[in-house]
Amino acid sequence: MIELRGISKSYKVAQRRSSSIGSALKSLVRREYTSIQALSDISFRISPGEIVGYIGPNGAGKSTTIKIMSGILVPDSGSCSILGFTPWQDRKAYVRHIGVVFGQRTQLWWDVPVIDSFDLLRDIYRVPAKMYRDNLELLVDKLALGDLIHTPVRQLSLGQRMRCEIAASLLHSPDILFLDEPTIGLDAVSKVAVRDFIRMINRERGVTVILTTHDMSDIEALADRIIMIGKGRLLLEGKLAELRSRFGSHKTIVLDYRPAADPSHSASPSSQASSSRLTHASPFQLDHLALPHTEVVEWSQERAVLRVDTNRVKIADVISLVSTQVELLDITVESQPIEEIIVDLYKEYQLS
Numbered sequence: 086m087i088e089l090r091g092i093s094k095s096y097k098v099a100q101r102r103s104s105s106i107g108s109a110l111k112s113l114v115r116r117e118y119t120s121i122q123a124l125s126d127i128s129f130r131i132s133p134g135e136i137v138g139y140i141g142p143n144g145a146g147k148s149t150t151i152k153i154m155s156g157i158l159v160p161d162s163g164s165c166s167i168l169g170f171t172p173w174q175d176r177k178a179y180v181r182h183i184g185v186v187f188g189q190r191t192q193l194w195w196d197v198p199v200i201d202s203f204d205l206l207r208d209i210y211r212v213p214a215k216m217y218r219d220n221l222e223l224l225v226d227k228l229a230l231g232d233l234i235h236t237p238v239r240q241l242s243l244g245q246r247m248r249c250e251i252a253a254s255l256l257h258s259p260d261i262l263f264l265d266e267p268t269i270g271l272d273a274v275s276k277v278a279v280r281d282f283i284r285m286i287n288r289e290r291g292v293t294v295i296l297t298t299h300d301m302s303d304i305e306a307l308a309d310r311i312i313m314i315g316k317g318r319l320l321l322e323g324k325l326a327e328l329r330s331r332f333g334s335h336k337t338i339v340l341d342y343r344p345a346a347d348p349s350h351s352a353s354p355s356s357q358a359s360s361s362r363l364t365h366a367s368p369f370q371l372d373h374l375a376l377p378h379t380e381v382v383e384w385s386q387e388r389a390v391l392r393v394d395t396n397r398v399k400i401a402d403v404i405s406l407v408s409t410q411v412e413l414l415d416i417t418v419e420s421q422p423i424e425e426i427i428v429d430l431y432k433e434y435q436l437s
């Protein structure tokens with residue numbers, strides 16, 4: 086359905102003038118340009134009905150890719166086939182099949198009520214009257230637009246405007262929705278509303294969604310798969326669960342306990358060494374346990390938070406070591422947050 090092969094794109098930018106009068110005069114006569122390589126040899130496929138998170142640090146080339154896929158930009162080389170169209174060549178026919186939301190820009194007319202922009206979009210896309218009425222009703226209902234559609238865009242809050250932007254992008258029933266940072270700047274309630282809506286149109290209408298965001302909770306909530314780029318190159322792609330099991334090597338364990346009445350059942354030499362301290366006069370000392378491949382994030386006489394490298398030690402072994410010294414009351418094991426995994430990956434690829 087979507088296939089990019091070897092897409093590269095560079096931008097030509099005018100070189101900044103130096104402060105000397107001579108070179109300033111020279112640049113008036115002949116402007117000098119440098120080239121910024123925004124994308125290098127990007128290839129991937131997306132199947133119908135997928136929600137794909139397209140992620141990467143600032144300047145990675147995400148927006149450039151979205152602009153190429155939506156037909157706004159022409160790449161220097163490579164091919165892009167979406168629903169059988171080449172976006173920048175068949176633009177007029179192609180745009181009827183896609184919806185695009187750029188979180189930082191608006192497609193709505195600033196000074197007129199939202200509904201006027203919607204009506205204009207209906208005419209531009211030649212949306213049949215019944216389809217328009219049905220879509221408008223559904224979008225107003227699901228995105229809780231109510232009276233907002235009769236309000237001029239400039240009077241809307243960011244969250245209200247974003248909901249209207251998303252509605253605007255779907256009035257013509259597109260098959261594919263490109264969302265470039267759709268939750269940027271939204272409060273928690275608006276974020277959840279936008280995410281729920283994206284999930285709903287994906288499930289109920291089979292809309293394929295390509296989502297760029299820096300908010301990993303968007304990715305966790307929505308994406309079936311991620312494609313990660315950095316410095317214009319494709320770095321990895323895969324399901325979130327695969328990414329977690331491949332790269333998420335740490336787990337956090339929270340242990341609630343009270344000092345054991347009789348710690349003499351201790352099994353390990355290190356814990357035997359510390360068992361004599363388990364009296365009221367000499368409280369439990371977690372740091373004396375020398376837990377292998379485990380970072381003690383914090384600990385007290387009642388609770389310890391440990392970060393365990395699960396590639397090198399079993400969680401069960403760490404728990405049983407601690408339990409030789411204390412009476413465990415509760416254990417919580419948390420996976421490494423996806424945010425942390427991504428930050429580690431950016432570091433590994435030297436992107437940050």
Ligand SMILES: Nc1ncnc2c1ncn2[C@@H]1O[C@H](COP(=O)(O)OP(=O)(O)OP(=O)(O)O)[C@@H](O)[C@H]1O
Pocket residue numbers: 096097098121122123141142143144145146147148149150
């Ligand atoms: N119109 C432009 N003219 C010149 N350079 C540009 C232009 N647009 C983007 N670039 C450069 O191309 C590279 C990729 O930019 P792009 O906006 O695609 O990245 P991004 O991944 O969307 O970044 P961000 O997460 O910060 O929005 C960057 O180095 C950027 O400075």
